[in-house]
Amino acid sequence: MSEPVLVESDGRIAVLTLNRPETRNPISDPDMMEALLSTLARLDADPDIRAIILTGAGSAFSSGGNLNAMRPDVPGGLRASLPARTRMNYRTGIQRIPLAIEAMEVPVIAAVNGPAIGAGCDLACMCDIRIASETARFAESFVKVGIVPGDGGAWLLPQVVGFSKACEMALTGDMIDAKEALACGLVSKIVPPASLLDEARAMAERIAANPGHAVRMTRRLLRQSRVMDLPGILDLSAALQALAHATEDHDEALSAMLEKRKPSFKGR
Structure with a gap:
């Protein structure tokens, strides 16, 4: 089979x-x-x-x-x-x-x-x-x-x-x-x-095409939003945002936008 x-x-x-x-x-x-x-x-x-x-x-x-x-x-x-x-x-x-x-x-x-x-x-x-x-x-x-x-x-x-x-x-x-x-x-x-x-x-x-970590964490927030109240989602959003700010892909996205070029994300 x-x-x-x-x-x-x-x-x-x-x-x-x-x-x-x-x-x-x-x-x-x-x-x-x-x-x-x-x-x-x-x-x-x-x-x-x-x-x-x-x-x-x-x-x-x-x-x-x-x-x-x-x-x-x-x-x-x-x-x-x-x-x-x-x-x-x-x-x-x-x-x-x-x-x-x-x-x-x-x-x-x-x-x-x-x-x-x-x-x-x-x-x-x-x-x-x-x-x-x-x-x-x-x-x-x-x-x-x-x-x-x-x-x-x-x-x-x-x-x-x-x-x-x-x-x-x-x-x-x-x-x-x-x-x-x-x-x-x-x-x-x-x-x-x-x-x-x-x-x-x-x-x-x-x-x-978007940074992998940001996509994964956004998906997690969207899923959790169906079962959590607003204060809980805000707490989780702040925690995941702290992780997102620390990624190399976030820095690359900012640089690419400021320099008006296509970003190159590495998943880091």
Whole structure:
């Protein structure tokens, strides 16, 4: 069987592809979860990586959960005959993904190439920026199969589209197309399918052009702002600003602006 996650890197930008096109890239299977988590951790720990693009192989971004593994006690499935075991399966399984992405410092761009369904929709919401192909579709569809968003979708989706739209999507389970996703802020751009990765890479290049430490710390502030009050964010901002002022890249940025030349950042 092929690798569940493929990675291509040019040194600054990594493209991470969910690689189970025959099953529409579900993220609930153990091999996919472990590969995704280990790859994200490795890329986040690499100081040279400035941005990550996440996409899916084939026609789908991600179908979310594997329906064939939703019966009790299926090997590798989350559902057990004992409810307490199911709870632990979620905690030690799919719930590790939103926690891992939340804790990262490298920005993640979702290049949504096709349907993003259930946990696949939530995976897109875990990312910092979402660019959609014209063929993309989104559905917070857990109620359609009689379950709730066990991967954190009830927290993730309202953060992106607001409470009312999140309620509409989660309570109906209905699918929306790329145009509606753009209108509600679920994605920031729609592009033709053939241009999707080029557009995502262009966005990644714009991020990667900035000093790496400043980008990572800015991403951390943006993430923390969703769970901290203003005094707490101001304290954290001051602490991270002290680190940013001490970098060589900050001095280089100032010099380049004053000398009206292009900066050369070294990641120091």
